[in-house]
Amino acid sequence: MHATVPPLAVLPDAPLRRSRADEVYEQLKQDVSDFKLVPGDRFTETEISERLGVSRTPVRQALFRLQHEGFVEVLFRSGWRVLPFDFNQFDELYDLRMVLETTAVHRLCENALKVNQAMLDELTAIWLVSPEQRSSDMEQVSRWDEAFHCALVAAAGNAEMARVHSDVTDRIRVIRRLDFTKQPRIDATYDEHSKILKAIQRKRGDQAAMLLRAHIATSQVEVRKITLHQVHVARRQGASKS
Missing domain, CATH: 1.10.10.10 (Winged helix-like DNA-binding domain superfamily/Winged helix DNA-binding domain)
Known part of the structure; x- marks a missing residue:
């Protein structure tokens, strides 16, 4: 459930x-x-x-x-x-993503007047739940993960940052989805997202940025391990569902 x-x-x-x-x-x-x-x-x-x-x-x-x-x-x-995956470009996009998102969480903790609290409340409803309430649907969690990171930036109240981050998200979507093919990654995502949200709720910007940086870096390392074989396995799995 x-x-x-x-x-x-x-x-x-x-x-x-x-x-x-x-x-x-x-x-x-x-x-x-x-x-x-x-x-x-x-x-x-x-x-x-x-x-x-x-x-x-x-x-x-x-x-x-x-x-x-x-x-x-x-x-x-x-x-x-x-075209084949350009892993050097993915690295650069992940670096840019890290700058945007860590800047955003600092703003979320330091400038309450510009924060979209409704967005943060929606994130809390998804990620701060008991283990039995967690989704095990990898495709759904992948979508929620993307929305989580977009919401952190959008909630900070800088429309231009959100626009650039949306473009970065769009360009790394295919590679990020391959990061959600194993249950341990889903469990880790719930744990890490909840810690980031709790730090933001407590207005601990440095801690939230540190947790977020580690979270993105872990995903970046996993991206470098992706092989074409995994892509074809993902295609077969998708075909079996349709």
Whole structure:
């Protein structure tokens, strides 16, 4: 049994009207996050347009956008390919994430007037629960983990920090999801998140930042251990659920 809580609304709302290219872009990024497209996969614009039921023009626009962001590359006369993971770039993104999040928790402890307390209350409802109330659903915990870190930054009240952090989160999502394939990592996440929240509640900024730094560093080390084999295992597991 685990607690039922509402999803965290920590990211800006999507525009009410999106172009077909935007929809294709979001779907392809989701395919990467869900391991339906993994590093090394090759495909053509025609295959994507037929699968999604759209013309090739929005598909091409979406793919060029994904190419600019480093997810895919165009192959001469042979379609497109999902790029291998760039672990040096992931390292840099984790370093940036650590700066943003530790700065945010200091602000949460030092500037109460700007703090979004409702967001912190939602985090408490998810993470400060008894062991029997914890979720064992790895996919759900992965989503909650991402929302936890986004909420810490958003709750601090600096919109530009939240925007940059959202972009970093978007770019490391696929690799972070692979960190939640084993139960010990879920247990550790609950324990570490609860300690961070308790330090914030007590306005102990240095302690909260130290705990958060160690928490992110552990995840960063795990990312460096990820292999292509794990990615394909995750794809098979995802396919078995669908």
